[in-house]
Amino acid sequence: MIVGAGKGKQYSNVLEKPLSKGKQEVSLSAFALLFSELVQYNQTQVDNIAELERRLEDAGYAVGARVLELLCHRDKGNRRETRLLGILSFVHSTVWKVLFGKVADSLEKGTEHEDEYMISEKELLVNRFISVPKDMGTFNCGAFAAGIVKGVLDGAGFPAVVTAHFVPVEGQLRPRTTILIKFAEEVKSFVIFFLNVLCNLNWVVFSHQLLQAAVSNEYRSSKCFLSSNGYFEEKRGWDNVRLSFFIIFLKTSWHEERRYSKIGTFSLLSILTVSSTYQLLHMLPINFCTR
């Protein structure tokens, strides 16, 4: 019934259609006109600037979430970045290059807060043909790009608050756009830290898969996990993740002691503690695992 489209060929399902290489282009004006309609339409739906930015961010979020899926599938063999800096540079270079045709001008770490990062762009594509009227104050159409970044980060398991700001630059008429990324508390927390430690160990084949599954949103929705060794056929949520962790830790602590040297003391401690008993794992409060 539902048919995907392609070069004169029909597919019974959009999934059957081969994934394009992503080389197709449209004119910049076509995009600019479309984007301007998006902004104008949303202007009719809101009564204040914050709301307008939020709606643009929502639209961008939808784009970002899909771009992540698309790029991971096409370019990275279905692997996702699991480290904070990895995902940031993925956004800054890969995503930017695909969407805006160039790598972003800079990626910096915030000086005041540990968990803040900034991506700056002298002339952001979406702001190219936009001039903000005086009465709209600090409104920035870059909210759309911020939404894209948020979509990518969220999809990869690094929830963050992302906002776009104009920053005046000396000797330049137009301000540059800075996208400020402030990661959510839990990114720094135990779970992600743990997952990253696992990623560093990176020796059990299915620990990686598990990691992929766990950092993606799947662990919230109790979907099935399939491990490479087929031990767990239908897994439901964290019980099985815990069980799998348990096995990984057990193996880790018994056979890979030498590798501990490159991991911090805390992680060593936590692995040993956790691996000592499955019961203890069971006592992990579930809140640790959900956002």
Place this chain on the structure above:
Amino acid sequence: MAPLAPRSGDAVFANVERVNAELFTLTYGAIVRQLLTDLEEVDEVNKQLDLMGYNIGIRLVDEFLAKSNVSRCVNFKETAEVIAKVGFKMFLGVTASVTNWDVDGTSCSLILEDNPLVDFVELPDTCQGLYYCNILSGVIRGALEMVSMKTEVTWLRDMLRGDDAYELRLKLLKQVPEEYPYKDDE
């Protein structure tokens, strides 16, 4: 100054700035999704998309005329050809073909084989009445209205709805005589 020779769609497209079609596709998808959430009724979404297209069309025609050097078309047949071969190519990077003329040469079909708007798209059961690409018909209507042609543009075939191509029916309703917008004594 002698008028410049009209340029082909390919030549214009090669010279304009371009962006990745996926950004365009996904952004359009985001717009349609937003409309579906806001307006709820599929018919309303169709209307809104058409309106957005119209707004784009009335702005886009300026750029089209400036960059393509196309001069006045002698008849509607030529107009349709120019839209299909130059207009579509210049903005979307694809071409359409023109067929199915009626006897008096006032309506025809534009057939699109490749359509950058619909990559990654499938219509869920709840949106079967949606003309996903309705923005395109709006664009054509808006652009033609700016060059004094009242037209009606409708979708005949839509691959998202199970047809084998995208077919737009273009119907010339009325050719508006050119009028200056001001009077002599003003």
